[in-house]
Amino acid sequence: xxxxxxxxxxxxxxxxxxxxxxxxxxxxxxxxxxxxxxxxxxxxxxxxxxxxxxxxxxxxxxxxxxxxxxxxxxxxxxxxxxxxxxxxxxxxxxxxxxxxxxxxxxxxxxxxxxxxxxxxxxxxxxxxxxxxxxxxxxxxxxxxxxxxxxxxxxxxxxxxxxxxxxxxxxxxxxxxxxxxxxxxxxxxxxxxxxxxxxxxx
Numbered sequence: 001x002x003x004x005x006x007x008x009x010x011x012x013x014x015x016x017x018x019x020x021x022x023x024x025x026x027x028x029x030x031x032x033x034x035x036x037x038x039x040x041x042x043x044x045x046x047x048x049x050x051x052x053x054x055x056x057x058x059x060x061x062x063x064x065x066x067x068x069x070x071x072x073x074x075x076x077x078x079x080x081x082x083x084x085x086x087x088x089x090x091x092x093x094x095x096x097x098x099x100x101x102x103x104x105x106x107x108x109x110x111x112x113x114x115x116x117x118x119x120x121x122x123x124x125x126x127x128x129x130x131x132x133x134x135x136x137x138x139x140x141x142x143x144x145x146x147x148x149x150x151x152x153x154x155x156x157x158x159x160x161x162x163x164x165x166x167x168x169x170x171x172x173x174x175x176x177x178x179x180x181x182x183x184x185x186x187x188x189x190x191x192x193x194x195x196x197x198x199x200x201x
Contacts, residue, residue: 053149061126116157
């Protein structure tokens with residue numbers, strides 16, 4: 001067979017190694033590794049969260065937590081770990097428990113507050129939060145989590161879980177500079193080239 005009549009094999013990425021999407025449009029992909037690494041760096045730095053009931057205009061420095069984070073439960077005091085685990089087990093066991101009653105609503109509200117408290121203790125960087133007044137002996141500069149308004153604690157929980165779009169908007173990129181300037185990673189166009197270089201090195 002005349003080999004000159006065979007079309008060259010290009011594989012999934014085409015002859016030049018470019019992805020089908022990028023070669024078809026002639027543009028670089030919108031989501032690059034630099035963008036992804038910059039997003040992870042912003043997550044590492046944390047976010048600011050307005051204490052809109054306790055101190056309007058003042059913002060706490062927080063992490064965005066997830067129940068999928070393996071370190072989240074481990075960072076809690078042991079007593080709070082037990083409460084959260086009990087809460088999650090109770091929630092799993094409820095299933096369809098029939099019509100709502102005042103008792104069920106109250107129980108669900110208590111569960112939600114317990115989970116919000118756990119998230120706040122684990123996720124607040126500044127101010128530091130502790131779970132009880134007894135823990136202030138070891139960290140006298142901290143706040144007890146219940147010093148914050150319940151609305152703030154629930155808003156932080158919902159922002160982390162993505163349950164509430166309004167609450168999610170309360171988390172803003174953490175501002176390192178006192179004048180309010182984000183240092184070298186603007187939120188709209190992340191500078192991830194240096195992160196890629198660091199990862200490669």
